[in-house]
Amino acid sequence: MLSALANPHRLRILAMLKAEGRSYVSQLARQVGISRPLLHLHLQKLEEAGLVTSQLELSPDGKALNFFAVADFAVDLTPDLLVQAVATLSAKTD
Amino acid sequence: MLSALANPHRLRILAMLKAEGRSYVSQLARQVGISRPLLHLHLQKLEEAGLVTSQLELSPDGKALNFFAVADFAVDLTPDLLVQAVATLSAKTD
DNA sequence: AACATGTGTCAGTAAATTCTTACAGGTGTC
DNA sequence: GACACCTGTAAGAATTTACTGACACATGTT
Incomplete structure (x- = not known):
């Protein structure tokens, strides 16, 4: 998710x-x-990270349009949260 | 700063x-x-991003040690904050 | 003097990301 | 059918990032 924002x-x-x-x-x-x-590539990464949502729709004249919108995320970026994140990523027993 | 965390x-x-x-x-x-x-490379990026601080000290036996510690940062990661961040980066008049 | 500890940097390589170009498919209108 | 829109993907080039190995320098101990 952080790499998606970087x-x-x-x-x-x-x-x-x-x-x-x-x-x-x-x-x-x-x-x-x-x-x-x-753009398609970037949208993919953003969607994988859960930062945007997509919704396939049909326009009045029959064309398929893929609409995107920002997801409602909120993360409190602090050292302590990162410590938790690291614990999640790597289950190493040093 | 986000790339430093990615x-x-x-x-x-x-x-x-x-x-x-x-x-x-x-x-x-x-x-x-x-x-x-x-590690030196990564510490550089972390320090540039303001996520860590360094402090050069002398050990009892005279060796120069460069101590690092995490800075006390807190960022509320929300869509609105990112909009502000973008405005900062690019002063484009579209 | 040789060794172990610490510091930093630089050149070259390996790997991951980013970006372009080209393709393939769809529907509706002239 | 040719054109204007829309959608997606895949291959290769270009760029950026990550990493290794070697070097240079310092201090204290054997």
Whole structure:
């Protein structure tokens, strides 16, 4: 999840989605100013991290649009929380 | 700062420092189980991000030891905060 | 002097990410 | 059918990040 946030493009995508409320892939690509395949990749990572949600819909003229929106996350980033996170990742008995 | 946290080694370093209170480079390298030059690199990134602090001291037998400790940070990771962060990074007038 | 401890840095390589280009499929309109 | 939209994926290039091994320097002990 932290690696998903460690990228300017992805932060910009989140900001844009937050501003727009929701947007579909091609439109969002134009808004952010990056290619559609690249956006698709970033959206994948964001969705895997649970930071955005997708919802496939049909427009009035029958086209399939994949809408994305920011998930409602809230994490208190402190040293203590990171200690817990590390315990989760590695079950090493040093 | 987010990229500094987006790495298992660095999270482990923070966890170890939090557990030990403080530690110097060579000792910490042994504790975490990575090479000293590599640890040095990670500590650099952590310090640049303001997540750790360093303090050069002299041991009783005259050796210069560089002690590190975790900084007392607290960030509330929410969509709204990220929007602010993006505004800081890019002053683009779209 | 040779050794063990500590500090840092630099060059080259390995690996992971990021990005582009090209492809393949869908529906509706001219 | 050709075009305009939309969707996805996959291969290869380019870039960034991570890592190793060697070097240089310092102090105290054998």
